[in-house]
Amino acid sequence: MSETCAVKKVTEITPEEVARVEEWINTEEYRDKNMAREAVVINPAHACQPLGAQLVAHGFEGTLPFVHGSQGCASYYRSALTRHFREPAAAVSSAMTEDGAVFGGQNNLFEGLENAYKLYSPKMMAVFTSCMPEIIGDDLTAFIANARKEGLIPEDFPVPYANTPSFNGTHINGYDTMLKSILSYLAADKKVEGKDNGKLNLIPGFDCNTGNYREYKRLCKEMGIDVTLLADVSESFDSPLDGTYRPYPGGTPLEEAADVLNAHATLSMMLHASKETVKWFKNETEAPVDVMPAPIGVANTDNFLMKLAELFGKEVPESLKAERGRAVDAMTDAHQYLHNKKFAIWGDPDYLAGMISFLLEMGARPYHIICSRGSKKVTKYLQALLDESPYGEGCHIWMNKDLWHLRSLVMTDPVDALIGSSHGKMVARDANIPHIRHGFPVLDRVNLHRVPFIGYQGAINLLTSIANTLLEEVDRTSEDKHFEIMR
Amino acid sequence: MENENTAVKAPLEGIEKQATEELIDKTLELYPEKARKKRAPHMSANDPGVEGCTVKSNRKTVPGVMSARGCAYAGAKGVVWGPIRDMTHISHGPVGCGYYSWGTRRNLVEGHQGVDVFSAMQFTSDFQEKDVVYGGDKKLAKICTEVRELFPLAKGISVLSECPVGLIGDDINAVAKKSSSDLGIPVIPCNCEGFRGVSQSLGHHISNDSIRDYVIGTYEFKDEPTDYDIALIGDYNIGGDAWASKKILEELGLNVKAIWTGDGQIEHIAATHQVKLNLIHCYRSMNYMAKVMEERYGIPWMEFNFFGPTKIAASLRAIAARFDQKIQDNAEKIIEKYTPMMQAVIDEYRPRLEGKRALLFVGGLRPRHTIGAYEDLGLEIVGTGYEFAHNDDYDRTYEEMAKGTLIFDDASEIELETWAKEYKVDLVGSGVKEKYVFQKAGIPFRQMHSWDYSGPYHGYDGFPIFARDIDMAINSPTWGLVKAPF
Structure with a gap:
C-alpha cells in the first residue's frame, strides 16, 4: 500500500467534528441508519454455544469440562465464567493447532483425555467442541471409543460429549445440548420399569x-x-x-x-x-x-x-404463603417508585420473559426489550406477555438487535433506567440514566450472582435493587429545595 | 541498559538449586509418561551465567493440562490491535471470540466511545451456519460499508479473523483491499486465526506483520521532525500505564510521537518511521516491528523498564545516554526529583512486605520486568514463568533471578499449585483464571495482566499504586478470617 498511495499527513479529529458526531449519533436519522444495518453486530448480548456447555458441565459432581478445540477457546470460557462469579473455573482443552486441520483432532483428544484424567482426577469429563473440530468434522463418537480401546481412559469412565458449534445458536443452546448429552450418557440403561424415586x-x-x-x-x-x-x-x-x-x-x-x-x-x-x-x-x-x-x-x-x-x-x-404475602407487601409498598417507569432490558429469551412479567406486575413498563439472538417464536411469546397487561402497551421487542441498537433506541425514545449486564454500562452513561446490573455477565459489581431473583424472595430482591437505584438517582439529581429526608 | 545486570543476584535463603530440581522432579511425577517428557524441558532451576539453564519455550501446549494460554486471535485483538483507539476492530467469525475479549484488557483511551474512539466496543460478524457454508467474504464487505457509515470518524478498520475464516478458505485480504479503496480508509486484514501457532505470541507476530505490510510508512507527521522524536512501543496503557510512561519521557525532553498501541492512533503509528528512536517496553509482542523499522528505516531501538524506581532510574539514564547532555541532565533531575517521593513509598510499605515471597506467572514481559518493583518493596521472587515467551525472553530473565529459583514456561494450573504450596509463597501474581484458585487456598493474589482493575503500575505514577496494591493483597485483614475458630 505504501508504494501505491501517496503518503498522507497525520490529521487529528477536531473537537468540532467530535461534537457534530456526538450529536448526530443521538438523532432519529442515526437511529434509522443503525436499525437498518444487516451485517455487523455491535455489542451483542449473546455468547457462543461452548460457554453454556461449560457452565452446565460445572454443575455435575467431579466433572471436568473438556474443550475439544484450540486452547484459546478454553481460556476464554474459563475467563468469562471466572470474571462473572469471581470463582475458579477449572477446564481443560485438547489444545488443537494448525496440524489438527490436516490430521484431525484425534491425537490431541487422546493426549488430553489421558493427561486430564491423571492430573485432575475427575469423576467425569464433559467434552464439547469449539469451532475447529466442527469445521473439519471430527468424529467424537469414534475418537472417544478409540481412546477407551487404547486404554487412555478406563472403559467405564464417563465421557459424555456434545457438538457445540459457535456459529449456530448461542450459549443457551450449548447448555441444552451438553445437558442432554450428560444425562443421556449417565442415565442410559438406568431406567427401571415402574420405578418412581419420588424426585x-x-x-x-x-x-x-x-x-x-x-x-x-x-x-x-x-x-x-x-x-x-x-x-x-x-x-x-x-x-x-x-x-x-x-x-x-x-x-x-x-x-x-x-x-x-x-x-x-x-x-x-x-x-x-x-x-x-x-x-x-x-x-x-x-x-x-x-x-x-x-x-x-x-x-x-x-x-x-x-x-x-x-x-x-x-x-x-x-410458610410459602407467608413469603408470598411479604413479597406482595413489599411490592405494594414500593409500587409508587416503579409505576409507569420505563425500563430497557436485554438478555436471553427466558430471562427476558421473567423480567417482563415482573415489571408488568409492578405496573412498570419493559419498554425496550433487546434479544440479540432469537426466533420469531420468541418474539411472539414475549409479545403475548406484553399484550396481557396495559403496561405492556407501546413496549417493543427488538429481536436480533444488539446493545448499539439499544443505544439509539434509548437516545431517541428514552427510558428511566436500564436493567441488564455490565455490557450495557456505556449506554447508561451516554443516556445519563441509572443502570441496574443484572443477568450475565456482571463484571463491575460484586456479589450480585449471590442474590437470588427467583421466587418470592427473589422478587423482593429484584424490587429492592430497582427501587433503591431509582431513589438514589432522585437524591443524586434533586435540587436543594427538593432534597428531602423522606422518599 | 547494556551493563545494568552484570551483578549476580544474592541467593535467597533456603532456595537451593538442588532442592528446586527435586521439586521439579516431584512436579513431573504428576504426569503420565508422554506428557512428563514434554513438560520436563519447560522448567528449570536458575543458574545464571552457566550454560545449561535453558527453559524450552514457544512449543505446543500439552493437551489436557489446564494451560493459561490464549490463542493467536487473543494476541492480535487483545494485545496489538484492540488498544488502537480510533479504528473499529472487527472480530470476524462467530460471536464468541469478540465477546469474551470485550473490554477485558483494560486498554484505556482518550475520547468518546462510538464517536471518535471504539476500543471498548465489540464489532463482530456473528457467523452463522450459512456463513460457514457459503463463506463470509460478502458479509465482511458489507460490514466494512456499514461501519464506515455509522462511525464516520473512525480512521480505519482492522479485520481479525477467527478460526472458521481460515479453515473455510475465505479471502479477507482481497475483501480488505477492495473495501479500503471503496471506503477511502485503511482496512487492514489480520489472519490471526486461533489455531495458528501455539499461543498469543504468533498473533502478536502476525499483527506486527500486518502493520509492516499495510500501515508503516503510509503517513507522515504534520510537524517537522526533531532529534528528540521517539515512539513508545509495547505499552498497552493497561489502567493508564502508557500515560504514566509518556509523562516521564516528556519530562525527559523527548517527543512521544506515537504509542504502540495503548491509547494508540493509527495514523501516528503509520508515521512512526520518522522517529529517531524506538523505546520498547513489551519486547515480546513488538520486537518484530522494532526490528523492521531498524532494517527498513535505520531507526535504532532499545528496551527499557518502567516498573519500580530502581529500574526506572536505570532506564532513564540508559535512554538519556542515547541523546545529548541536555537530556542526560534532565534524567538526573527527574531521578533527583522523584527519588524522595519513591523512598517515602518504600518507607511506608517495605516494613510490611520485607522478605515476603512471590511466585509470578504472566505473559511475555512482566515475569522479568516487574521483578525490580517487587524487590524495591523487599519481596523475593522464588519462581517466575511466562505463558508465551520465547528463548530471547528467557535469556533476559536468568540474570534477573537468584540462583536456584524456579524458571518455567506455559505452566499448568497443577504445577503452579504445587510450587506455591512448596515454597509457601505469600503472593502469587498471575491471571484471572488462576486468581481464585490461590485465594481459595488462602494465598494472596494479584492479577498481573489487568492490574486487578487497578493501575497504572508503570512509571513514577504507577509505583505508589503498585506498592499499595501488593500491600493490601498480602496484608488484608480478611486473611485472618480464613480459619474458623470452631
Missing part, C-alpha cells in the same frame, strides 16, 4: 446466579419435594474460602443424575433453551415432563409452586 428433576437453564439455585432447592424443601437440579452450579461457583482449593466443589451427584429417568416428574424452567433435553426426557420416560417460565415475579412463582403441588400432590405450605 423432581429441575432444569434451571443457563442461569449464572448461584443464589437462584439455592433458592430452587429451598422452595422445593419447603414444599417437601426432593429435587435434583440439572445442573447445580451453586457450590461450583460459590464455594467457601477455607484455605483449601477444590477443583470440583459441588455439583449434582452423578448417581443422582443417573437416576433422572426414574424421577416422579421433570420440570424445565427455560422455555426456549432446553429443547433437546426436554425432547430426550419425553422420549425416554412416561413421567410428566413440563416446560414453564422461570419463577421470576409473583405470578410465575405462583404457577411454579402450583405446578409442584399438582405434580406431587402437595399443598403449598403456610
